Amino acid sequence: MSIAEVRQYMVDGDGEAAVALTNKLLSEGTQAQDIMNGLTEEMGILGEKFENFEVFLPDLMIAGDAFMQIMSVLKEHLVTAADGPAKTVVLGTVKGDYHDIGKNIVGIVLQASGFNVIDLGADVDPVAYLETARKEKADVVGLSALMTTTMPGQEEFIKLVKDAGEKGKYLVCVGGAPTSVEWAERIGADVWSFDAFECAAKLKKLLG
């Protein structure tokens, strides 16, 4: 019975067994932080394998789901880390766009990288992003778009943030298949990345 077994349950997507074992380890004196470090490391390995197409999105999803179940147990046992609480990312696919696979991958990778992710889903109104960012004191707002006709939704949100006098309060991150670094620069976004992993790396660097 060890952290290695919890990691394996997580990879297998067996959240129930992982939670039961986590509770047992905690009751026997294992530090919550040690378990969490192990899980984060395992999610990192899974992420690298995903990037190399050795594992696929379903593997990430079931592990991510188990990870969140374990975290709900660990949360109350964890003391705030030296570098402060986890940074919050508000994520969604812009209004009029129902495609969410890219956004989902970004969400899982960011969670695995230690971010607190609030997923608003698809077809998200710009005002909903703004209000959630305020309420959750977001560090990042991420907007995904898969259609050329929905890309303007990213620009609309940035305009809204400027009009509300909130530019600079959080990073605005845009992405999606038809977007590019040139598009991000043109609309005044803070971050654009090729994929979910580059996104996590850039945000970590920018947020310290």
Added chain:
Amino acid sequence: MSTFRMWEVFAKAEDGPFFKDQTEWMLKSFIPQMKRVIKEHDIKYDGKSIVNQDDALADRTWEAAKDFFISVGVYNQDTHRVMKFTEREVNEVLYTKQPKYMIGAGHDQRWFQMRSIEDRERRPFHLFSPDANFSTDIHKKACMAYLKEPLLDGLCAPLIEDFMGRKATSQSPTEVAAAMEHAMNLRDAQRLVGRPDVWTVSVGTAESAQAQIAAGNPVWGVRQSHLDGRMVSILTEMTTNNAMLNKSLHYRSYGNVFGNLCGAIFGGHAGGTEGTLVLQTAYNIEGACLYGSCWALNFPFHLKWQSTTTRQLLWLQSVLSQALSRNSNLIYMNNLFANAGPGTEQLYWECANHALATECCGGNPWGAATCRNKFTDMATPLESRFYHEVSEASFKSRLSRAKCEELCQKIMEKYEKLIPIDNYGKRIQEVYDMDKLTPRQEYLDQYERMRDELCAMGVEFPY
């Protein structure tokens, strides 16, 4: 359940099993069922082949796809209910599906039909489509340039980027107006090049249901019945919503020979090559059952590159085509998304491989989209010409699956390592003389060189 009993289908969106969100449905139903059908139906890819030659695998793929579709159903994002179909309903739809449609009119009237593997009778249906945005000022000219192509049986015209200086934005007046302008340009372009009756799949600029409806007009816009085609998407993955159902309702009441736009993502919810293959095959059944679509446009694409020309995806299209041709009446097309852009040799190789890997398996070519579908004005009729000529050559010279496998492996060596590189090439304004709407000599020479290279490898062009 006839394909025309659409109201019984729509009722499923209100009566099916409830899942509070799509992720819950994915984790509890989609992912475990996909794992099960891959295992039970023994779907395996060797990681090397490009053109499948195993008929039994094609048949198992069909059975796996049907099993998966019946087990999982379709998630409706608006009602949070799963629209499920019984095996009897699916069989009825498949039995009553028409294997061919007469589309277009006048001298551009054509049969649009399902084909068999290594078909010796039915030539491929050549649908030209850049699947790209074009600047508004050259949109009509670009439509004319494509319509001039001799092999063209149908056209899905480029999309319009802006309307009156503002970016066409989904669900806004700019989208509705851009969709109308798109349709008007296309009608004008058809008359100006002498092909007023050619079948067009219209209008790509209209993402929303309201823009599609606004573009329908028998005088200046999208025509009724067999004269034009439309498309409705399956959302990723196995998902729909009321906007899509609205489109299917409009298309049916308008009488169009419309298709189902479906692209499973390699590396996405279905996993690797095997899962993506099963899902893509299931999409063809789903489109027929859910939307009553007359045909499907298949674009299974790579999560990272957004292209359809990698080894795995060509193999996938090859098995998919054989699974459908051997087991159903479903009409389908195979969509090319290349990594490279106009004026690059890589693009020609990608076009050749997609054409060769699909035609001999019963496929119909739809293309050519370039540059991972990312940039404005970055497509020309010249690479589409090449793509369709290779497909026609494959048909005319009766290339077998074995011969195509040999050719595809050789061609793959020429571009596989280049896929991760951004080789986006030139804009149409650089490759074409936009007054005469003809390719500039430098690019015509390159096209001839690429044809010669392919001839030297054993591809015989009919002219």
